[in-house]
Amino acid sequence: MEHSSLRKRLKEKWKEIGPGAIIAASFIGPGTISTATEAGASFGYSLIWAIIFSVVTTMFLQEMASRLGIITGSGLGEAIRGQFERPVFKYGAVVLIGLSIGVGCAAYMAGDLTGGALGVSLMTGIPQNFIAPIIGVIILILGLTGTYKRFEKILIALVLVMSLTFITTMVIVQPSVGKVLTGAFIPTVPDGSIVVIVALIGTTVVPYNLFMHAASAQERWKNPADIKKARTDILITIGVGGLITAAVIITAGTIIRGTDAAGVEALALALEPVLGKWASGFISIGMLAAGLSSAMASPLGAAYTIGGLTKWGTGFENWRFKLIFSIVIGIGIITSAIGFEPMQLILAAQALNGLILPIIAIFLLIVVNNKNAMGKYVNSFKLNMIGGIIVLVASGLGIYSLVDAISAFIGG
Template sequence: MFKEAGKILKSIGPGMIITASFIGPGTVTTMTQGGAGFGYSLLWAVAFSIIATIVLQEMIIRLSLVTREGLGEAIQDLFKNKIGKLIIVWFTLIAVTIGCAAYISGDLIGTSLGASYLLNLPEHWVAPVIGVIILFIGLFGNYRFLEKIMLVLMVIMGIIFITTMIVIQPDTSGVLKGAFIPTIPDGSIITIIALIGTTVVPYNFFIHSTAVHERFGNIKELKYARWDTVISITIGGIISAAILIAAATLIEGKEVTSVIQLAGPLEPVLGDAAPVAISIGLFAAGLSSAIASPTGAAATISSLLGWQGGMESKKYKTVFTIIIIIGIITSALGFEPLQVLLVAQALNGIILPIVAILIFIIINKKNLMGHYVNTLWLNIIGSIVVLVVTFLGVYSLIDAIMSFMS
C-alpha cells in the first residue's frame, strides 16, 4: 500500500504543470471578484470547471499514451481532406499563438504586482526583469526543470491561499451550499463564464500532451498518469476555491481593484505578514502563468507541425523566445492594446469548443484507441462538458464582437 502511494506521488508532474498554468493572475483576480461580488454562491462553478478540466485532460493523457503522438498529430490524422486539415491546423495554430502573445504582457504585469508591492518598484520595471528570467528558464532549462519550478510554485500558492482560507474560518454551511447547490444570482453570468473559462484553457491540452510524452513511457503507466491529473487539478481547484472563499468571507460587497485587498482584513490575524503573504501568493500565481503562455504557444505549434525533440528542440525554444520577448517589450512599455486582446478573446471563444469536440471525436475512434476508447459514462460526462464549453466559447465570441463594435 505504502509502496503504491509512493509511486503515485512520484508520478506527480505533468498535471501540476497544467494546474500551475491555469492558476494565474486572471484566475486569482476572477476568483476574488467572484467571492467579493456573489459570496459563496458561485463555488459550484469552480467545482464544475475542475471536473471539466479533469475529464478533458484525462482524454489527452489516454490519447498520448495509446498513440504516442501529440494532440496536434492526432488532429492532423483525423482529417483525410487536405484542405480541411490545413484550415483546422493553421486556424488552431494561429488562434493559440495570438492568444498567448496577446496575454503574455498581462501575465508578466500580473506577476510583477506581487513583487512590486514587496520591492516598492513600478510594475513596468519589474515585469521585464521577470520576463528575462523566464526567457533563461526556457532557453537553458528542460522538462524536468520546468516541472520542478511549477511544483514549487504550486506548493507556495497552496500554503498561502489554503492557509488563508483556514485561518479566516469561513461559514462552513455557506461554503457547502455554494459548492453543491448551483445558483445564478442576478448579474453573475459573465463571472460564471470567467470562472470556468480561466480554468479550461485550450493550449493546456497541447502542453499536457507534450508533458506526458516527456514523463511517462507507455500505456502501462496510464494509471499513474491519471492519478497525476486527478490529484494535481483537484489541488488547483482547492486553491482556486480558497481564493474565492477568502474573498467572500473578507470583502464581500466591496469593489475589487486588486487581490492585495485581501491583506487588509487579514491583518488582525496575520499582522504585518498579511500583505507579504498575499503578495507572494500573487507572484507565484503570476510566474506560473507567465511561464505557461510561451510554453503553450511552443507546445501547440510543435505538435501541430509535427516538430520532433519535445521541449528541448531548437524550434520549440525559438517559439518560446519570440513569445516571451513580445511580453518583455510590451510589459516594459505598459502596452496592452484592447483591440488585440479582444481578437484573442474571440479566437479563444472559437478554438476552445472546436478543440474540445475534436478531442471527443478522436478519443472515441475504436480503430485508433482500441479498448481505451471512452466508456458510456465518460461519453455522457464528456458530452455535458463539451456542450458547456461550446456555450462558453460562443458566449465569449459574442461578447468579444460586441465589445469590439462598441
C-alpha cells in the same frame, strides 16, 4: 510498521505527480486570482460551484488528452493532422487552431508577467513595468537552457507555494463552513454574475492545456499501464488547482464581501487585521507564484500546440520549439516593459479561445475514439456522453464570450 507503510505509499503517489501539475500551474494565473477575488467580493461563496464544475470538466478533458499521448506516443496536434486526408481541411485546422492559440498565449503574456510583478511590487514598491520584463527574461533563459524535467519541477514547486499561501489564508479567516458547502453544491446565478461565471470557467478550462498535456504525458510515461498513474496525477494536481481558486473566492467572500474594495491589493489590505504585517507578504508571494507559473506555461502551451500541429517537434531539444517559446515570451517582455495593455487583443484572444475550445474538444473526442490509434483504450460510452455534454456547454460559453467580446470592442 503501519506508519512506514503509509509513508511509502505517499512517496509512491508523490512520484506520480508530473504533467498534471503543469496544467494546474497553467490555469492558476493572475487572471484567475483576480477573477476569483472579484467573484468572492461581489457574490460571496455563491459561485464556488462554478469552480467545481470547471475542475471536473478539466479533469475529464485532460484525462483524454493524457491517455492519447501515452497510447499513441504523439501529441494532440499530430493526431488532429492525422484525421484529415484532404490538404484544405488539414491545413485549415492547423492555421485556425495554431493562430487562435498562438495569439491567445501572446496576448496573455503581458498580463501574466505584470500579474507576477504585482507580487513583488506590493512588497517593494518598485513599478510593475520594471519588474515584469526581468521575470520574463528569467523565464526565457530557463526555456532556452532548460529541460522538460526542470520545468516540471519548478511548476510543481510553484503550485505548492500557491497552495500554502492561499489555502492557509482561507483557513485563517475562518469562513462559514455551512455557507461554503451551500455555495459549492447548490448552484445559483446571482444577478450580474454570468460574466464572472464565464470568466471562472474560461480561466480553468484552457484549450492549449490539452495539447500540452498530451505531449508532456508521452514524455513522462511510455506504457499503457501508466494510464492509472496519469489519472492519479490529474486527480491530485488539478484538484489542488481548483482548491486554490476556491480558497481565493472564499477568502475574498469572507473579508471583502459587500465592500467597495476590489482586486488583490484590497484583499491584502483587508487581511491586515487578521495576519498583521504578514498580510501583504502572503498575497504578494501567492501572486508572484501565480504570475510565474502562468507565464512559464503560456509560451510552453503555444510551443506544444504549434509544434505538434506543424510537425516541427515538441521537445525542449528542438530549436523550432524553443523559437516559438521565445517569440511568445518575447512579446510579453516587450509589452509589459512599455506598459502596453493589449485589451482589445486580449478580448479577441478570449473570444477565439472560447470558440476554439469546443472545436478542439470535438477533435479530441474523435481521436480518442479512433480504434486504429487507441486500440482497446478508446473512450467508453459513458466518457463519450460526458464529453458531448462538455462540448455543448463549451459551445454555449464560446458563443457568449464572442458576443461579450464584440460588445466590449464596440463599446470600447
